Amino acid sequence: MTPPPAQLQVLFGSPQGAVWLDKRGRVRWYNPAAQALLGQDLMGVSLSKLLSPYDASRRPVPREHSALAAEGAAQGLFALIHVDQRWFQVSCHPLGEGRLCLLADITDLEQQAMAYRTTLEVLSGLVRQEENLADLLRQVLETAVAVVPGCDAGSISLREGDSFRFVAQVGFDEALIGHFFPADLELLWYGEGETAWHLGRPRLIRGSEIQQRSAAQAGELAELLKKHGRVREIQASICVPVVLQGEVLATINLDNLRNPDGFPPEALPIAQAFGIQTAGLLYGQLARKSLTSQALTDPLTGLGNRRALEDAFPKLQAQAKRLGLPLTMLYWDMDGLKRLNDTQGHAAGDQALKRLADSLQAFSRQGDAAFRVGGDEFVSLHLNLPVSEAQELIERVRGNLQVRVSAGSAAIDPEMSLEEALFQTDAAMYRDKPRQR
Template identity: 35%
Template sequence: MRGARILAALAALLAAAGLVLDWVVGPALAVLAVFVLGVVWGGTVALVATVVLVALPVLVGAAASLAAWAYYALALLLAAGMGQEIGRRLRKIELRQRRLRSNMRAVMRAAQRATRFQDPEELIARVPRLFEQGPARATCVVEFVGDEIRVVSGACNPLPWKELVHEALREGQPAYQEEGPDRAVLVVPMCGGRLFVLEAVAPLDEDERGLVNAFVDVVCLVRQKLIESREAEQFGRLMTALASSRSLKEASEKVIQLLIPLLGASSGAVMIFRQGRFEPLAMVGRIPPEEEALLLSGLPAGWGAIWRSYIQRHPLFIEDYGRFDLRVEEVYQAGIRSLVFVPVSGERRARIVLVMQDERVRTWSEEDRNVLALVARGLGLMAEQFLVRERMDALLRLEREVLGSFIDEAYETLMRYAVRLVPGAEAGSLLVRTDDGRFVYAAALGYDLESLREVAFSLEDVRDAWYNAGEEKWAQGEPRIVSTVEQDIATMSYKTAPVEVIDQAGRVREIKADLCFPIVYQGEVLAVMNLDSFSDPEAFDDESVEAARIFAQQTALLLHEQHYRKLLERAAHTDPLTGLHNRRAFDEDLVTLWKSAQRYGYPLALLVMDLSGFKQINDRFGHAAGDQVLQEVARILNTHTRNGDRIYRWGGDEFAVLLPHTGLAGAVRAARRYAAAIERVCLEDHCVHANIGAASFPEDAQKPEELLKLADSRMYQAKAAGLVVEPRE
């Protein structure tokens, strides 16, 4: 600038000399000189120079007309004005460039300082201090909590610019507003749902706003790198913790223990969906007693936020639980104010939900969400391995239980394990093939088995109308899935069973999805299992089909083994005359059924009966006739027995009946029914009658030998008193 002023002064002197020496060349030089002076020195200097240069020709007596002199003066004035305006603009440009360079240096220094941070949250907290120099009067980082603005860091007051902040958040673009010559506000969206607010000391041009945007981009880039570094470290810690876990429960506990300090949460739980309920795998932290009791009891399908997250297969972040539409009042009253639900999945569909919660209303940041997604993925991959191992262990236990139980109990055990082990199952039923080729219900979970036993199905009913996947897949035991999304399950059921039975006992109108698979051994279908979901039309997937295949293979071997064991046991435990179970079978069954009744808490009754009048038939008509009478009595007892009751011939004319799930009153009614049927057995004018003693556990006896002794004693009391049954009621 100093050089320009010197040149301007020389130009003025040269113009003056030119006017003195030559009136022709001088005016041109004068105009140029005034213009230069206006540019460099400003309008005042140019005006003074104009006056001097106009007066100079007069003073030196230059020969010039009045018109020439006037034109000369006007040219000088115009040159002075143009020089002044151009100079003003050049000085403004220079000032802007200085400010821009200063701001750029400030932004560069701030960006360099940003790269030195190691903690992403500390970086965000210090952003306003990084911008202490430059165009800022005040800066801050803000976020929205509901409809309110919260200052995360910095010292500005964003409330006067709430609409501007809203606009930047809504549009995802910087928002700018000028408020006079010495005040302007720029709002720039940041990472993590936050916004950078800058109150400038003067209006900012486009380049300056671009510098601020670039600074925010640098901060977010540095923050992202820090987050990725932290996530890698956390993932390493997570995998180390999971690799050292010996069970899914232990792995779940370690995950929550890792997350509580990372998220600043108060507690957490891992829930698994089984048999229509969410069961807790792990609970860690400050869980209120009321909520803990609720979780331990199991959360039913369709319940609350956990079901929404599970069925939609997406995380659900609740910042203010008090405003949530599916709020559970017991949980809210227990003090929980913020929750997050994250489905835990590996390569398969999520059946587990990770729950983290806090006792305060809070925002779940982008970093929180990334951490939860990372942890859920790691836990999901590990959970799949644990669940496969759990199924294998369960199949080994299943084998021991089935081979050590009666066939009816084996069916119940198979049903219970199937619903537990096949993902998506909430209930189920087992159809077994009888000797005449029909299929009847042998076990059910979640249904009225006694009513279902009234129904029998033909091969065509089960294979063609219900299974309906083709004979080839039927023979291979291939599972098939039916969902209400595709067809009406109730209509399918009505083709094969009475509506009044299948509606009530079979609950077909409630079924949303069915997984059906034949149980095949060497090409022969031994049974058919149905697993059902009442809550989710998409409950069954490839994982369910795979689990069903493995279960069907194991079940086929067990049922085949049970069948041949049954044949051998039948020969050793069957009375050859009547075909009933013998005394050896009774002694074994009494102990086994007693243990089962004790374990599962149901009653067990015993009837001991003796035939009066039988000796007279033997004496009069001979033992062959007596054998015919015993065979007829056995046939009648079999005809009038209930499903599950077991009839035995002890020897001679003594019989016994074991009645599971039956108390003393039910046993007395059954005794009267048997006695009434036996009275119809006659040979000519000689008829037989029954005297029966009844006893039950736990009403009458606490040990099997006590039960037997009491029932036998009551039989003799009835015989001595001429009664049908003792006790009478």
């Protein structure tokens, strides 16, 4: 047996783990810090059986391929302790007739890097528009459950108005997905106050406190969590508000189902990293929706534009055919807009256009849609409105305006093109215009 070099004794009290390997790669000396890191008596053990290298794709390489066991390959090795999922950077240096290996615990850095890296991969999917938001959030959650130490299960809830909706789950029942619950109940579950909530601070609760907060949930939500959320099994729970510009857009809940102390200290900052990345993901989604909305919306009136009409017309036409309901198109033209602009200014003309748009929306029913297709021209589509009743609607709209509007109508059949429908209603509108004297 090769004796360890005497100079190793200077490393005995070092806070960094140090291990000396003989020619065969077996441990012949180690300091207390190494034993604390690796959690066992190391003497005579082949270090390559404890440490497995990790490749660029972050997938474990079989132990028999360990770089520590290969001649000349040990510099800068990332290794995974399989027992407790700790990460180490191992650097080896020739010393005497063997090698000195220094172990640095980089678990926090590696897990945070993995959190950022994997969520950035998800964000790239958003940029490529390959998946919808629910799928992206599910990927974020799956990664968080895999990466955050101590995590066994989790869920993501997305804010919609004054409610939250479950959009992703791991480790629970798929029946959770799609259920809505009031925003104040989510804030109650978070439990750290509105200031921390809007700052996106992660919180951790354990044991009986989980059951107390669960019991405070109201009616249907409480039953839902008991039946499908395994709430009675949760031993520790992290909640991360996903915040964008001070508003909570979603929450990430990560749960340990085995041990009240199952989340180590580094779990909170790593979970928060996922909250930050998810906020970026939601920002991208909202920005994309905003751009889409802008492309389809008239900026002055807020109605759909010609492009939006082209998108909506075949859908309403198909719906009318499927339901066996009439579909009527109305073409509207504001008389004398130029005169109004010339005499009272363009601000007055804009107000008149907005008033017409507001009136079209005010007298709309479910299934109706209105569009501004030109400077003073509007089109509205009315599902389940017979063309014989169109004049009554025209008069109601006119009665809400201070300027006269000409209007014409046509019944839309299932085979009619948008161009033909516009031609017929435009012709009817011109017949309605006041005759010049």
